[in-house]
Amino acid sequence: MSERVSFTFNGIQVQCESGQSIAAAVINTGTLALRTTRFGEEPRSIFCGIGICFDCVVVVDGVANQRACLVTAQSGMKVDSRS
């Protein structure tokens, strides 16, 4: 569990423990918002936390609509709020 993982979220370096989800890692840095909505440009974070609500979707290495609460953070990942 002590192994460290490092990835970027919107260009900013994020460090976390191996096995943590992208959402957990980002929230642990004190940032809650993971994306902004299409129409209202409102910030959103995790809501259900278990992959049901799709509110935490981010772009992972160019692939859109990935649930940040489910995807395990990997070193070298490039995570963005939008493509």
Place this chain on the structure above:
Amino acid sequence: MIVVIGAGPGGLAAAEAAARNGSDVALIDSAPRIGGQYWRHRTEVSGYRNYRADALFAKIKASQSITYISEASVWSIERDGKLIRVNYLQGGTESSLTAEKLIIATGAYDRSLPFPGWNQPGSMTPGAVQALYKGHGVLAGKRIVVAGTGPFLLPVATALAEAGVEIVGLYEAHSPLRWALSPVALIFNLSKFAELIYYWRLLAKHGIRPQFGRAVTSFAHGRVTISHVNSDFHVKAKQGQIVEVDAVAVGWGFLPDLTLGGIAGCRQRVASDGTTVFDVDRNQLSSQPHIWIAGEATGIGGADLSLLEGEIAGLAASGQEIPSHLRIKRYAKEIFAQALSRSYPIRDGWKSWSNEETVICRCEEVTLSNIKESVVELGAEDSRTAKLFTRAGMGLCQGRICSRNVAEIVAGLTGCTVSDEERIASSNRPIAAPISLGLLGDGKK
């Protein structure tokens, strides 16, 4: 082979029971570790009677005939003659399992009701706060309010407090006196008093005093409004109490995850509280031959009931005898489950918490005024039509979060009640997990 989908209490009990006579079992789950939502853990399971989880985990690991497939999401189930094919995605690749028998134990997720600000970062379900902490070791904030209704609020609030979170408030919308409506359920489930005392001690240890008849009615930029509500959930006094928090965890019981059983064509029914559940017989067999369903998907009843249903389903699917004491225990837990829905019903007053601009469908950002317009000006008479006009329930979550709420709001506006057909229709989804067209068209017959 017997395939068990879901590695929570129900699925684990099913796999363990089915493997007792040496049947070949595949246990498939979307999480990296077994345990499901209730027994979610990083290193070890904590909480009330956690030794039950440890014992079951050890049996599953020791069993030679159980193959455990983790981090795999099942996206469809197909019939191939007498066989059942379970298609799943694991790490971006598609695979499938072919089974003679299938046990579905997909569990449940938090039910949410809208209020102004429920879509802001920091507002989440108790399950989300729990998953962040138990699964990833991350606290959603230093100061958290836990609110809503139902006994699940107790393990969430106490686990957070044990982790060092300041529980600014624990607010239960209903009065505990409602349990007086269910004396028989309490007599048949005296062990539940031990569980209550367990949580009560933890609450006392951390100085948390649950307050009843209160609900979170708005949240904005770290300020949460707590209102006194009456028994039908209407706000009693205009002025609520305002509390500063980092996060607010609000949950209104649970909704069964019906997706996979629905795809498999298993018949559903509407329970007395309006929740759509699967119809199963006394052996947990669904309307589809060779498909059994156990746990929350057959009705919300908690881990104790799920364990019993799973064990019965596992024994039935593997052709073993089902001891009558299991059915008797299940009956006692079913009575308790009925008492739960009687003690913590969701009342219509929640609709009055929203204002015109409150987002009802989070995915498609559909507001209450959008829904009202579809009914009043465009003439929508049911939730399906309102959904087509507004796109409510047509986003990425496929209505899992909002469809029941939208149906209730539309019914309120049109002066109708939501029909069972509508409840069942809005609970079903054609595809369980998002899959790219490339994968769909690639190499599948």
